[in-house]
Amino acid sequence: MLRMVKRKRDKRHRRRALLGVALVAPLVIWLLLTIAYPIFSLIRLSFLDVGIIGTGGDFVGLANYQKVLSSRTFGPSMGRSLVWVLGNGVLQTLLAFVAALVLNLPFRGRALARTWVILPWIVPTVVAVIVWRWMLGTSGGIVNTVMLRLGIVQEQIGFFSTGASAMSSLVVMNSWRFFPLLTIIILAGMQGIAQDLYAAAAVDGASAWQRFLNITLPGLKPVLFVMGLVGTLWSVNIFDVIYLVTGGGPSRATMTMPVLIYDMAFLQYRLGRAAAAAVLMALVVTLFTIVFIYFLAPRGDDQDEAWR
Amino acid sequence: MSDSKRNLAIRYCLVFVLMFVIIAPFYWIYSSSLKESSAIVAQAPSLVPQSITLDHYANLLSSSDYPIYLTNSVVVSVATMAITVVLSTSAAYGLYRLPFPGRKTLYRLILLAYIFPGSLLLIPLYVMLSNFKLLDSQVALIVVNVTFAAPFSVWLLKAFFASIPFELEEASALDGANWLQTLLLIVVPLASPGVASVAIFAFITSWTEYMFASVLIVSDANRTLPVGLAGIIGQYVIDWGLLLAGAGATTLPIILLFVLIGRFFVRGLLEGGVKA
Numbered sequence: 001m002l003r004m005v006k007r008k009r010d011k012r013h014r015r016r017a018l019l020g021v022a023l024v025a026p027l028v029i030w031l032l033l034t035i036a037y038p039i040f041s042l043i044r045l046s047f048l049d050v051g052i053i054g055t056g057g058d059f060v061g062l063a064n065y066q067k068v069l070s071s072r073t074f075g076p077s078m079g080r081s082l083v084w085v086l087g088n089g090v091l092q093t094l095l096a097f098v099a100a101l102v103l104n105l106p107f108r109g110r111a112l113a114r115t116w117v118i119l120p121w122i123v124p125t126v127v128a129v130i131v132w133r134w135m136l137g138t139s140g141g142i143v144n145t146v147m148l149r150l151g152i153v154q155e156q157i158g159f160f161s162t163g164a165s166a167m168s169s170l171v172v173m174n175s176w177r178f179f180p181l182l183t184i185i186i187l188a189g190m191q192g193i194a195q196d197l198y199a200a201a202a203v204d205g206a207s208a209w210q211r212f213l214n215i216t217l218p219g220l221k222p223v224l225f226v227m228g229l230v231g232t233l234w235s236v237n238i239f240d241v242i243y244l245v246t247g248g249g250p251s252r253a254t255m256t257m258p259v260l261i262y263d264m265a266f267l268q269y270r271l272g273r274a275a276a277a278a279v280l281m282a283l284v285v286t287l288f289t290i291v292f293i294y295f296l297a298p299r300g301d302d303q304d305e306a307w308r
Numbered sequence: 309m310s311d312s313k314r315n316l317a318i319r320y321c322l323v324f325v326l327m328f329v330i331i332a333p334f335y336w337i338y339s340s341s342l343k344e345s346s347a348i349v350a351q352a353p354s355l356v357p358q359s360i361t362l363d364h365y366a367n368l369l370s371s372s373d374y375p376i377y378l379t380n381s382v383v384v385s386v387a388t389m390a391i392t393v394v395l396s397t398s399a400a401y402g403l404y405r406l407p408f409p410g411r412k413t414l415y416r417l418i419l420l421a422y423i424f425p426g427s428l429l430l431i432p433l434y435v436m437l438s439n440f441k442l443l444d445s446q447v448a449l450i451v452v453n454v455t456f457a458a459p460f461s462v463w464l465l466k467a468f469f470a471s472i473p474f475e476l477e478e479a480s481a482l483d484g485a486n487w488l489q490t491l492l493l494i495v496v497p498l499a500s501p502g503v504a505s506v507a508i509f510a511f512i513t514s515w516t517e518y519m520f521a522s523v524l525i526v527s528d529a530n531r532t533l534p535v536g537l538a539g540i541i542g543q544y545v546i547d548w549g550l551l552l553a554g555a556g557a558t559t560l561p562i563i564l565l566f567v568l569i570g571r572f573f574v575r576g577l578l579e580g581g582v583k584a
Binding site: 027102103114116123125130133188191257271 | 329
């Protein structure tokens with residue numbers, strides 16, 4: 001009798017497991033077709049001499065890689081991508097921390113503020129681009145007008161006219177767009193920190209700064225890890241803001257890797273070479289990911305209530 | 309002024325500065341889009357429109373291709389939303405509620421999708437979709453947008469599925485419900501804030517996507533809003549009135565969506581983050 005019950009339960013168990021596999025399968029197949037297969041074909045393409053899509057190409061070995069590595073544009077673009085990632089990382093982290101700390105204070109209308117803080121992140125990049133180009137313009141742009149009137153500057157600033165100013169303006173624009181998401185992620189992390197830790201610290205006479213340093217920051221470690229990794233991956237791949245505002249200019253000063261790859265593939269029609277550049281960039285990013293995870297992943301038990 | 313009162317004043321000042329940074333640019337877009345053309349190009353802009361006109365919006369709807377772009381964007385975004393919700397809810401149910409060996413690894417592999425970014429996949433997806441003769445079609449955009457929305461959606465649903473008691477599912481099975489009934493009548497309603505979050509996320513991903521839409525779509529009649537608007541920016545002489553109205557009109561659906569279900573979305577992000 002007992003054995004029959006057990007067998008019946010085993011059977012039910014197996015059926016549920018099968019159902020689980022069947023329910024995950026569609027998504028997995030979808031992602032295999034739209035990510036795994038394209039990655040494979042990208043690598044293949046990087047060994048072929050293909051110009052315009054639709055034309056065939058001969059196998060040329062590492063020639064595409066040699067051409068990319070010896071070109072005058074590849075090294076500087078890698079460097080600009082590094083500047084881009086660091087600039088965005090620093091500014092966004094700073095803004096997001098301040099915003100999260102503010103939104104974690106008790107005040108009237110907090111739920112509303114927490115919802116709407118995300119607004120810059122959910123509008124199309126094109127809209128953000130229009131907003132900022134409109135505000136930073138040199139003839140009647142509101143930022144220049146206000147700064148002139150307050151006497152902060154003596155003449156109009158060309159926010160996109162020199163290489164350095166264009167890069168900094170783009171970093172500010174992009175940070176404005178992405179810091180809201182990081183704010184929410186940090187806020188989520190702050191909610192996960194046990195409140196009695198703060199109460200205990202207050203009893204011990206710890207200052208607000210000490211509490212931040214000794215309770216908040218350590219408590220945010222897992223969140224900061226994910227943010228550092230995902231944030232870097234996201235920002236290294238930003239294409240649309242840069243392309244829509246400067247197109248990589250002035251004189252290539254804002255041509256980061258994604259813009260360079262796009263330029264090679266769809267404006268210069270060198271698909272094979274662009275594929276090689278993309279593979280090289282992916283290698284660098286993968287290397288970064290491995291190093292980041294190896295050295296900075298928070299160690300700890302992998303217990304999680306979702307996995308019963 | 310007492311200490312606590314001063315703290316309170318500082319607190320509200322900080323909140324004001326933060327919300328100013330977020331909201332002010334949008335105020336500036338909308339208020340400028342309502343100005344007369346002469347006031348838009350004025351060297352000394354006024355903070356509040358002196359006289360209000362809806363000319364630019366009328367222009368947008370009557371003499372530009374905006375209505376076509378709008379229709380295309382709605383079609384692509386709604387389809388992306390529907391497919392993403394079905395794929396990610398079913399995958400999440402399988403991953404979090406039905407034990408099968410290797411599902412943790414599978415979950416990690418799905419999230420790994422985010423290591424391979426758009427700019428890397430752009431070239432091979434372009435080649436692949438052109439081989440399938442799907443270039444210049446909205447199907448291509450839907451396929452791509454689902455790919456970028458679904459993995460994050462699966463992650464987002466985790467916390468919501470985890471909080472549903474297993475007893476409820478067992479009870480429903482005892483009542484003779486099959487798995488589909490249990491999923492649709494018990495699990496999905498209880499996880500509805502999560503499912504709503506996924507729907508918003510997928511819609512926004514699709515509504516805002518620019519890079520693939522600019523490459524995969526060739527003809528003007530199939531363009532989505534971001535690419536259509538970018539076309540206006542690219543013109544030699546920018547018609548700022550039209551462009552500002554376009555930006556305002558493109559943002560409006562998102563703002564309306566957010567007024568209705570925005571709090572679920574942010575709650576979803578917050579709760580998903582805690583248990584990630």
